[in-house]
Amino acid sequence: MSYVIAAESPSRNTGHIKIHTAEDFEGMRVAGRLAAECLDMLVPHVVPGVTTNYLDKLNYEFTLDHRSLPACINYRGYTKSICTSINHVVCHGIPSNRTLKEGDIVNIDVTLIHEGWHGDTSRMFPVGNVKRRAERLIDITHESMIRGIAAVRPGATTGDIGAEIQTYAEARGCSVVTDFCGHGLGRVFHDAPNIVHYGRHGDGYELREGMFFTIEPMINLGKSSVKILNDGWTAVTKDRTLSAQFEHAVGVTADGVEVFTISPAGLHKPPYSQI
Numbered sequence: 001m002s003y004v005i006a007a008e009s010p011s012r013n014t015g016h017i018k019i020h021t022a023e024d025f026e027g028m029r030v031a032g033r034l035a036a037e038c039l040d041m042l043v044p045h046v047v048p049g050v051t052t053n054y055l056d057k058l059n060y061e062f063t064l065d066h067r068s069l070p071a072c073i074n075y076r077g078y079t080k081s082i083c084t085s086i087n088h089v090v091c092h093g094i095p096s097n098r099t100l101k102e103g104d105i106v107n108i109d110v111t112l113i114h115e116g117w118h119g120d121t122s123r124m125f126p127v128g129n130v131k132r133r134a135e136r137l138i139d140i141t142h143e144s145m146i147r148g149i150a151a152v153r154p155g156a157t158t159g160d161i162g163a164e165i166q167t168y169a170e171a172r173g174c175s176v177v178t179d180f181c182g183h184g185l186g187r188v189f190h191d192a193p194n195i196v197h198y199g200r201h202g203d204g205y206e207l208r209e210g211m212f213f214t215i216e217p218m219i220n221l222g223k224s225s226v227k228i229l230n231d232g233w234t235a236v237t238k239d240r241t242l243s244a245q246f247e248h249a250v251g252v253t254a255d256g257v258e259v260f261t262i263s264p265a266g267l268h269k270p271p272y273s274q275i
């Protein structure tokens with residue numbers, strides 16, 4: 001796979017890894033912050049009795065109010081502005097009239113487009129009081145992502161990211177979902193390269209300053225196997241065990257990594273204060 005200057009490449013996935021400028025970093029900072037602010041806004045609304053359709057409505061209104069567009073609507077036929085993945089749903093859960101219940105855990109994944117740049121991030125939300133095993137899974141998943149992010153620097157590889165995530169999660173008795181991955185990001189929603197959340201140090205593609213991508217591990221309490229439901233989107237654990245996910249959008253800097261989707265309110269992981 002070759003590397004190209006982003007400004008000289010078409011605004012689509014060409015299979016090349018795009019290298020971005022300092023000006024591009026500023027665009028991603030704004031889009032990433034807005035996406036993080038959207039998740040911050042949702043915190044007091046993720047409670048027993050609320051429907052995921054209502055959360056989708058709040059996200060849609062927030063996005064438009066901030067002069068942005070919801071990237072997911074009409075993306076490959078998807079009809080909602082967010083993904084809401086509850087309990088054993090691994091990813092791409094579709095908002096509906098389902099009511100959240102006490103003890104549920106839900107991943108909310110938002111992507112908005114602001115002035116052409118994609119802000120893409122997700123967090124786990126506990127619904128009321130959750131069981132200790134769910135809390136533990138959330139903690140492990142968040143720390144797995146943080147360790148993957150810490151591996152990002154020029155000269156490292158995509159395999160270094162995956163190795164850090166896999167090593168940490170599996171040492172704690174959890175499994176890493178291998179069917180889905182992170183991805184290049186920027187003016188394109190899903191771009192090269194794929195960022196897998198497992199692997200070996202030194203494998204994969206070399207990281208270079210100016211690359212943008214997501215790191216978004218999905219960690220299961222049980223086995224890693226998943227299946228897609230008949231709606232063509234919703235992925236669930238085959239053994240019906242709990243799954244969790246966190247996601248940040250990052251950029252490779254001259255000496256490390258910049259996270260674009262840090263929560264301005266400090267609500268990086270549960271437990272969240274009500275804002």
